[in-house]
Amino acid sequence: MINFIQSILYGLTIGGILYIISIGLSLTFGAMGIVNFAHGLIYAVGAYALYSVATLLGANFLVGALAAVAVSIPLAYLIERFIIRRLYGQSIDYAIIATYAVLLIGADALKWFFGASPLPISDPVGELWYFGGLQMPAFRVIIIALSVLVFLGLSLFFKKTLVGKIVVAGLQDREAVRSLGIKVERYFAIVFVIGSALAALGGVLYAPLSTLDPYMGFEIIILCFAVVIVGGMGNLRGTAIAAFTLGMVHSLTAAYLVSSAADAMVYVVMAVVLIFRPIDAPA
Amino acid sequence: MLLSVDNLDVRYGHAQVLHDVSMHLNQGELVCVVGRNGAGKTTLLKTIGGFMKPAAGSVNFQGKRIDGQPLEQVALSGLKYVYQDKRVFGELTVRENIELAAYPSHESLDQAIAKVVAIHPKMQKLLDAKAKGLSGGERQILLIGRALIGDPKLLLIDEPTEGLAAIIIGEIINILAAMKSKITMVVVEQNLATVSRLADRVYVMKEGVFSREITDPEIIANPAAYEDEL
Ligand SMILES: Nc1ncnc2c1ncn2[C@@H]1O[C@H](COP(=O)(O)OP(=O)(O)OP(=O)(O)O)[C@@H](O)[C@H]1O
Ligand SMILES: [Mg+2]
Numbered sequence: 085m086i087n088f089i090q091s092i093l094y095g096l097t098i099g100g101i102l103y104i105i106s107i108g109l110s111l112t113f114g115a116m117g118i119v120n121f122a123h124g125l126i127y128a129v130g131a132y133a134l135y136s137v138a139t140l141l142g143a144n145f146l147v148g149a150l151a152a153v154a155v156s157i158p159l160a161y162l163i164e165r166f167i168i169r170r171l172y173g174q175s176i177d178y179a180i181i182a183t184y185a186v187l188l189i190g191a192d193a194l195k196w197f198f199g200a201s202p203l204p205i206s207d208p209v210g211e212l213w214y215f216g217g218l219q220m221p222a223f224r225v226i227i228i229a230l231s232v233l234v235f236l237g238l239s240l241f242f243k244k245t246l247v248g249k250i251v252v253a254g255l256q257d258r259e260a261v262r263s264l265g266i267k268v269e270r271y272f273a274i275v276f277v278i279g280s281a282l283a284a285l286g287g288v289l290y291a292p293l294s295t296l297d298p299y300m301g302f303e304i305i306i307l308c309f310a311v312v313i314v315g316g317m318g319n320l321r322g323t324a325i326a327a328f329t330l331g332m333v334h335s336l337t338a339a340y341l342v343s344s345a346a347d348a349m350v351y352v353v354m355a356v357v358l359i360f361r362p363i364d365a366p367a
Numbered sequence: 368m369l370l371s372v373d374n375l376d377v378r379y380g381h382a383q384v385l386h387d388v389s390m391h392l393n394q395g396e397l398v399c400v401v402g403r404n405g406a407g408k409t410t411l412l413k414t415i416g417g418f419m420k421p422a423a424g425s426v427n428f429q430g431k432r433i434d435g436q437p438l439e440q441v442a443l444s445g446l447k448y449v450y451q452d453k454r455v456f457g458e459l460t461v462r463e464n465i466e467l468a469a470y471p472s473h474e475s476l477d478q479a480i481a482k483v484v485a486i487h488p489k490m491q492k493l494l495d496a497k498a499k500g501l502s503g504g505e506r507q508i509l510l511i512g513r514a515l516i517g518d519p520k521l522l523l524i525d526e527p528t529e530g531l532a533a534i535i536i537g538e539i540i541n542i543l544a545a546m547k548s549k550i551t552m553v554v555v556e557q558n559l560a561t562v563s564r565l566a567d568r569v570y571v572m573k574e575g576v577f578s579r580e581i582t583d584p585e586i587i588a589n590p591a592a593y594e595d596e597l
Contacts, residue, residue, distance in 0.1 A: 246470060249463050253456040259418065260454055265442040265471035265517070 086217050091339040092332060097224040097293070099331025100231025103324050105286035105304060106311040107238065108279015114318015115255050115272050118171050121183040122163050123283050123308070124301030125190035126156050130284025131291040131300065132194055135203055145208035149288045153281050160280030164273050172269065187301055195298035202295035227289050234282065235324050241278075242320060251275050255318045307347065310354040329353075369394045369551055370415070370521060375424035377407075377414050384410045386575045388424070392521070397543075397552045399562045402572030403597050408555040409451055411572070412523040415553070416448035417441030429520065443471060447514040451525035451555075453506040457499030461490065461509060464498050465516070472517030483512030486542050504535030511542060515550070522552045528561060540564060559590035571596050 105127055112120045130152040138148030167186060171179045209222040242248035254261045254268040261268040290304075307330075315326030330350050337349040370392040377385040384407045392398055400408050413419050415426055417438040426434040433441050456464050462480065469479035484491045487508045493501065501509065507527055514522055527543065528536040540561055543554065547565065556562050562569060566587050571579040579596060586592050 246466070249459060250467060250470075252458050253464075253467055256456055256458060257454060259438070260450070260456070261467070262438045263416070263418070263442050263448060264468050264513075265439050266467065267439050 087339070089218060090220075091335050093218070093220055093224070093228075094339075095332035095335030096328060097227045097331070098334050099328035100227050101286050101290050101293075102307060102311050102331050103231050103327035104234055104289065105283045106308040106315070106323050106327055107234075107320070108276065108283050109305075109308050110312045110315060110318055110320070110323045111251070111255075111272075111275050111279050112168070113312055114316075115251065115258070115275070116168070116172060117176065118168060118179045119176060119183065119309075120168065121180070121305055122167070122186040122190070123183075123280070124305030125187045126160060126163075126280045126283040126301075127287040127290075127304050128191065128194060128296075128298070128301035129159060130156055130287030131205075131296050132198060132287075133284070134288045134291055135198070135205055135296055138208075139203075139205060149285070152284045152288045156281050156284030157277055160277045161273075163280075164276045168276065169269065169273070187305070191298045191301060198296075198298065200298060202297045204295050205291040207292045223292060230285075230289070234285075238320065247271050247274055303347075307350060310350050314354050314357045368392070369396075369429060370553075371427045372411075372415060373425050373427070375411070375414060375426070376422045377410055377419060378422050383422070384575050385414070385421075388572075388575070388577060390570055390577065392551060392553065395548075395551055396567045397547050397554065397565055398568045398570065399566035400553060400555045400570045400572055401557065401559065401562055401597060403557075406572045407575040408572055409525055410575075412448055412525050412553065412555060416446060416523050418448070439471075445518070445520035446523070447517075447519040447521075448523045449510050449514050449525060449527065451529065453503055453510060453530075455498040455501065455506050455509055457497065459498055460495050461498055461501070462494040464509060465494075465513060468513040468516040474516055474518075479516045482515050483509065486512050486515070486545070487538070502535075504531050504538065507531065507535075507539060508542070511539075511546075515546075520551065522546075522550055524552060524554045526555050526557065528556065528558060536561070559594055563588050563590050569593070573597070 109120060109123045112118050133152035133155045134148040137143050137151040138145050163186060167182055171182060207221060207223050209226065211222040212219045213222045213225055242252055250261060250266060250268060250271045254272065258268055311323060311326045311330055314330065315322035330353060333349055333353050334346045338346040341349070368391050372388065372390045375385050375388040376383060388411060400411065402408050410419070414421050414434070417433060417436060420435050425432055428444060428446055433444060456467065459467070465479050465483055466476050469476050480494065490508060490512065493505060498506070498509065511524070511527065527539050531539065543552070543565055546552070554565060569581040569587055570577050571581070571593060579593070581587055581593060
């Protein structure tokens, strides 16, 4: 029983990280119909920025985390301004090719700077917390708490701010928002940058649980696509539910079935959902 | 002349839907466009409203050429289109729907809400309801009220009574009749009884061309005189 609860808690950690990374992907997909592989690069850059500042320069982990988020903002802005914005209304194939190219080029640039071998980042807290008979690394508890905070923060943002409301309306009907005289793409760009900063944060949170490698963006982006597909493109609550569910599937498969099948099981669940979900009527 | 549409050709891909369509509108007029399903009425309004680019021809509004300009810019220049399918932002409340329309205008939220409530006082009670819960008639009233925010110079209203219950239709007609003295409108309408009540002038559209323009008030008042031309 203790083991089971522990696996659930580990699943929540993975789910939380998946959620934090997937939200930006889901919004870009839902709002603009753009499949954005470059999102995986932002995630990897976040992790490497943390490594550079915290490990190479020897600064505090928190400083490294802030640096990672700070680096992601101009990078996301450039990607939005020069690549994503040109893909509006184009065929989805162009988006796949263009953003995949960004991910590839970026991953090779990371390899060139940092080398191909995996780099470790140590657990920044390094403590175990005990809850009754359970033990949890404190860092994982912090991840779960952070992902809940991100969820609450985004919910408030989309409910209460004008930018958030414009994006919610634009997710449903972009043309109708434009016909009010609102340049809706500008607001999508703001949300794109927020989503990217969260992807960098996801990289920061995941790095200590694993190791860095230049191609880490490829693995995560496919998992996040599964989350977006299961949760529904542009569906904020659906993305959260899907992320935590798939995180759980991942963790329970690793604990009770075959650990190397954990990723595969996520895709099996995605396929099952796709088979049984009624086809959404187009808005 | 407030609006001048000259020799418009409009296509969807290879299919040409409008052929050499010209129309004009004077300040203060209410012009109805009538025609069968598929005649091209919505296509005409959407082309004037900046949603589509014509393949040929031009649209001049307040003396400025607007065809080919971005939709946002056309809207901000004072020309608002009200959708045929009564689409509101369903996930937002009525108040938030109004807020979004007020934001790019010079009006405060309170002024904007007052405008919508003025055309239909019952909207006051619905301000905090999600727009997806509104009835068809309530949606239409919200859309028309919302289109008035920012003091547009011209409204393009696409089949405002389509699919609504008879009692609501009467209400919408009253709202439009009351707006008539204050704002210039193009109204697409299939119900000729409504047309005869509202229109100063009528264009009959048939398979992408204007087959007739009716200016004589006596003929307009007597729909039997032109109903078989649709
Ligand atoms: N997006 C589109 N792509 C291709 N063809 C279209 C499109 N929209 C409309 N059409 C075609 O253009 C023609 C005119 O359509 P339009 O919607 O302008 O007609 P309408 O007069 O508004 O009809 P209704 O009374 O049914 O609203 C129709 O033959 C229609 O099938
Ligand atoms: Mg129509």
